Amino acid sequence: MSTDIPESQRLSDEDVLARSSNSAYICVWPHRILQRFQPGHETTSSATVWCLFALTQAPEVQRKLREELFTISTDTPSMDELMSLPYLDAVIRETLRVHAPVPATIRVATKDDVIPLNQPFVDRNGETQDCIRISEGSLIFIPILAINRMKELWGEDSFEFKPERWESIPETVSSIPGVWGHLLSFLGGPRSCIGYRFSLVEMKALVFTLVRAFEYELAVPPEEVTKKTSLVQRPFLRSELDKGNQMPLLVKPYRRS
Numbered sequence: 001m002s003t004d005i006p007e008s009q010r011l012s013d014e015d016v017l018a019r020s021s022n023s024a025y026i027c028v029w030p031h032r033i034l035q036r037f038q039p040g041h042e043t044t045s046s047a048t049v050w051c052l053f054a055l056t057q058a059p060e061v062q063r064k065l066r067e068e069l070f071t072i073s074t075d076t077p078s079m080d081e082l083m084s085l086p087y088l089d090a091v092i093r094e095t096l097r098v099h100a101p102v103p104a105t106i107r108v109a110t111k112d113d114v115i116p117l118n119q120p121f122v123d124r125n126g127e128t129q130d131c132i133r134i135s136e137g138s139l140i141f142i143p144i145l146a147i148n149r150m151k152e153l154w155g156e157d158s159f160e161f162k163p164e165r166w167e168s169i170p171e172t173v174s175s176i177p178g179v180w181g182h183l184l185s186f187l188g189g190p191r192s193c194i195g196y197r198f199s200l201v202e203m204k205a206l207v208f209t210l211v212r213a214f215e216y217e218l219a220v221p222p223e224e225v226t227k228k229t230s231l232v233q234r235p236f237l238r239s240e241l242d243k244g245n246q247m248p249l250l251v252k253p254y255r256r257s
């Protein structure tokens with residue numbers, strides 16, 4: 001709506017209305033509004049499924065999380081109440097780190113450039129390079145998940161799901177240029193995710209309700225679970241790839257003693 005940018009870069013009134021009127025079903029299809037960009041790829045719901053999977057693989061985390069969730073006395077918490085729960089926050093962060101729903105993306109270089117490197121590398125001709133030359137039109141691959149789990153940044157246990165790490169994260173991760181949480185899960189820069197705050201509250205509300213109501217176990221051996229990506233990472237079973245995405249869970253109502 002800014003008047004100092006070209007007309008072609010502004011959102012029309014129709015675009016603005018479409019984004020706001022779609023908010024009712026963003027819950028399940030957060031990217032439905034992006035018809036030109038990621039049609040129908042449900043990022044928040046995938047992240048929530050991966051969260052439940054992670055909780056089945058870490059029963060102590062599931063127990064500790066449930067205990068914290070029951071410190072709130074209502075089944076319908078306010079946004080402030082949801083945001084006040086530190087362990088829930090850590091579980092969501094860790095899920096989005098280890099199971100980033102969008103594991104990678106690409107950009108196209110609009111001009112030639114030279115990117116200086118932190119550490120030199122030896123190229124295939126055996127020559128040491130301290131920068132990367134990029135030519136206009138090149139595709140740049142952004143490995144979101146790989147950066148979220150880099151041992152050099154996060155430490156030796158970087159592939160493990162450990163919400164406790166968020167109590168004291170290593171200094172090295174402050175160099176990650178993500179829009180949120182020292183992670184690239186919502187990307188960074190001017191075209192990062194505009195829905196991330198919404199998505200975080202939504203995920204917290206879902207996990208709050210699901211984990212208070214039920215206990216979760218994986219219904220298949222963990223090695224059976226694999227990921228397939230078409231923009232968004234979804235769970236599949238190795239022995240039933242043809243059946244589409246699924247995450248079989250044993251779900252038991254939780255009874256507080």
Ligand code: HEM
Pocket residue numbers: 026030031034043044047100101102105106184185186187190191192193194195196198199
């Ligand atoms: C866990 C949930 C989500 C994740 C992991 C996620 C991740 C991302 C990522 C990585 C991008 C950048 C993609 C690229 O440019 O290649 C993006 C863009 C975007 N996301 Fe999300 N997203 C999530 C939820 C949402 C929700 C709930 C909304 C809407 C309310 C939303 C709206 C958008 C929009 C509009 C863009 C494009 C921004 C632009 O190009 O300027 N996202 N998202």
